[in-house]
Amino acid sequence: MVExxxxxxxxxxxxxxxxxxxxxxxxxxxxxxxxxxxxTIANGQMGLLPGSHGLENYRRLLFEGTSYTTRAPVYGMLxxxxxxxxxxxxxxxxxxxxxxxxxxxxxFPLRMIAFWLIFLTLMLPVEVRIxxxxxxxxxxxxxxxxxxxxxxxxASATATLxxxxxxxxxPDELAEAAKIDGAGPMQFFRDVLLPLSRTNLAALFVxxxxxxxxxxxxxxxxxxxDDMQPIVVGIKKIVSTHDALTEWQLAMATAVLAMLPPxxxxxxxxxxxxxxxxxxxx
Amino acid sequence: MEKRAIFSNxxxxxxxxxxxxxxxxxxxxxxxxxxxxxxxxxEDAFGTTSTFVGFENYRTLLADPYYFxxxxxxxxxxxxxxxxxxxxALLLATQADKSLRGAGLYRTLxxxxxAVAPAVAGVLWLFLFQPGLGLAARQLQRLGVDWxxxxxxxxxxxxxxLAAAWKQISYNFLFFLAGLQSIPKSLIEAAAIDGAxxxxxxxxxxxxxxxxxxxxxxxxxxxxxxxxxxxVIDAVTGGGPAKATETLVYKVFSDxxxxxxxxxxxxxxxxxxxxxxALTSVQFRYVERKVTY
Numbered sequence: 001m002v003e004x005x006x007x008x009x010x011x012x013x014x015x016x017x018x019x020x021x022x023x024x025x026x027x028x029x030x031x032x033x034x035x036x037x038x039x040t041i042a043n044g045q046m047g048l049l050p051g052s053h054g055l056e057n058y059r060r061l062l063f064e065g066t067s068y069t070t071r072a073p074v075y076g077m078l079x080x081x082x083x084x085x086x087x088x089x090x091x092x093x094x095x096x097x098x099x100x101x102x103x104x105x106x107x108f109p110l111r112m113i114a115f116w117l118i119f120l121t122l123m124l125p126v127e128v129r130i131x132x133x134x135x136x137x138x139x140x141x142x143x144x145x146x147x148x149x150x151x152x153x154x155a156s157a158t159a160t161l162x163x164x165x166x167x168x169x170x171p172d173e174l175a176e177a178a179k180i181d182g183a184g185p186m187q188f189f190r191d192v193l194l195p196l197s198r199t200n201l202a203a204l205f206v207x208x209x210x211x212x213x214x215x216x217x218x219x220x221x222x223x224x225x226d227d228m229q230p231i232v233v234g235i236k237k238i239v240s241t242h243d244a245l246t247e248w249q250l251a252m253a254t255a256v257l258a259m260l261p262p263x264x265x266x267x268x269x270x271x272x273x274x275x276x277x278x279x280x281x282x
Numbered sequence: 283m284e285k286r287a288i289f290s291n292x293x294x295x296x297x298x299x300x301x302x303x304x305x306x307x308x309x310x311x312x313x314x315x316x317x318x319x320x321x322x323x324x325e326d327a328f329g330t331t332s333t334f335v336g337f338e339n340y341r342t343l344l345a346d347p348y349y350f351x352x353x354x355x356x357x358x359x360x361x362x363x364x365x366x367x368x369x370x371a372l373l374l375a376t377q378a379d380k381s382l383r384g385a386g387l388y389r390t391l392x393x394x395x396x397a398v399a400p401a402v403a404g405v406l407w408l409f410l411f412q413p414g415l416g417l418a419a420r421q422l423q424r425l426g427v428d429w430x431x432x433x434x435x436x437x438x439x440x441x442x443x444l445a446a447a448w449k450q451i452s453y454n455f456l457f458f459l460a461g462l463q464s465i466p467k468s469l470i471e472a473a474a475i476d477g478a479x480x481x482x483x484x485x486x487x488x489x490x491x492x493x494x495x496x497x498x499x500x501x502x503x504x505x506x507x508x509x510x511x512x513x514v515i516d517a518v519t520g521g522g523p524a525k526a527t528e529t530l531v532y533k534v535f536s537d538x539x540x541x542x543x544x545x546x547x548x549x550x551x552x553x554x555x556x557x558x559x560a561l562t563s564v565q566f567r568y569v570e571r572k573v574t575y
Contacts, residue, residue, distance in 0.1 A: 026406040102298035128554040132313030152309040185289040214399035216513035262397035
């Protein structure tokens with residue numbers, strides 16, 4: 001453009017670097033704190049540079065747990081988080097794929113009612129029906145179980161809408177050809193539709209894995225046992241309300257471990273992540 | 283739009299829909315219906331009998347000063363987070379939209395906080411601003427600020443706002459950047475040739491053309507603050523001090539945890555449901571327009 005590009009670009013870089021620094025700062029401080037010893041932090045002597053207790057802190061945290069607040073080793077929490085995040089992501093994708101397939105490729109009574117029933121769950125997030133849902137899960141004996149952590153969360157209007165939209169764009173000729181060749185509906189689904197949906201599946205998986213990993217309110221409600229707690233819930237217990245008891249170096253190490261898997265997924269699968277984010281908002 | 287190529291099978295479509303429908307009915311509609319029903323009843327202290335009381339629970343709730351306080355807290359929180367996070371994201375997106383060297387790297391470095399759980403984001407900021415320990419808190423104290431969010435409600439609110447807005451920057455940034463990239467460069471070039479300076483070009487051309495994105499993001503951010511910041515609040519303040527950071531969702535949670543007033547808690551849930559319905563409808567009306575234009 002007509003202005004001095006070089007000066008404009010210089011300021012743009014400056015603003016962006018400041019933005020990146022602001023965004024990264026709290027995380028950087030968490031990493032630094034996770035390498036210090038308890039006294040340095042408690043005495044308010046923490047600086048900007050990491051210390052030398054990193055390995056020891058992470059080892060203790062992962063396999064022994066903290067001394068005061070919760071004794072559960074964080075290793076177990078990571079396992080719970082991983083299993084439930086995978087369960088939620090895969091469960092949501094699986095049941096939404098087949099529901100969307102039924103709605104798009106079949107004509108049957110109650111079709112539109114089924115569609116609207118699924119669609120309207122968008123308006124019923126768990127936050128607005130906390131205790132009645134808790135009661136049902138309790139009545140079904142699903143407290144403190146993987147079933148309780150995953151199943152009530154795997155209905156997905158968003159994923160169903162996304163797959164419905166995608167199936168609509170698949171040319172009719174494919175299904176017609178499959179029918180002429182004598183393929184049944186499930187064969188068409190498995191051999192034609194599923195391979196075509198690969199990119200959508202991957203994009204959705206990234207978003208839903210993060211969604212599942214970051215669940216907080218629901219696991220907080222339905223888990224009481226320390227060994228059934230995801231790490232995102234566990235971290236709150238490590239940050240004790242009695243200030244003096246909080247082992248901040250371990251709390252921050254937990255925060256780092258809680259962030260690492262979803263952040264790696266976003267950075268490593270950035271293209272899929274952006275695609276998933278934009279498409280689930282349509 | 284309807285498909286021509288359809289399969290005929292009497293049973294199969296129902297089987298395919300069964301898992302999703304079972305879950306929505308058992309874990310979504312049934313509890314929602316329970317909440318609506320309970321909001322019209324009052325249970326006795328032992329939970330053995332319940333009496334139909336009409337809108338009594340709602341009347342009690344709306345006469346409760348704490349409920350209004352919580353409503354006000356939620357609105358202030360929503361406004362602060364939305365304003366802070368949108369303006370920062372817009373500033374960064376307009377810079378990243380210029381064809382700079384390393385633009386892709388900046389994008390990567392700005393989007394990852396999306397993956398951080400609200401509760402974890404809360405803990406990070408809590409530590410940074412922990413009186414006597416955290417780097418930011420020590421800096422404030424050195425500057426003579428009497429910083430103690432455990433006692434000072436306004437400071438607690440500032441802290442949860444920072445944490446909640448921080449996490450939302452990446453989302454807003456991505457959508458603003460996409461919005462900016464879809465604005466035809468020729469419009470801006472034409473204005474530049476006519477002598478409009480960058481600031482003027484931004485406010486008279488770019489910002490108005492970006493308004494659908496901005497509006498969409500305002501709704502999304504309000505929904506986020508209302509319903510997804512539970513983890514931030516719980517990790518940072520637990521609703522305190524003296525309920526200064528108790529949002530509507532947090533209030534349902536903490537009132538219900540103490541047990542007791544089932545009807546009142548249900549009435550709160552029903553009001554929240556109405557809020558989600560209203561917000562989602564606004565969002566979808568907008569999306570429809572985006573499709574037709």
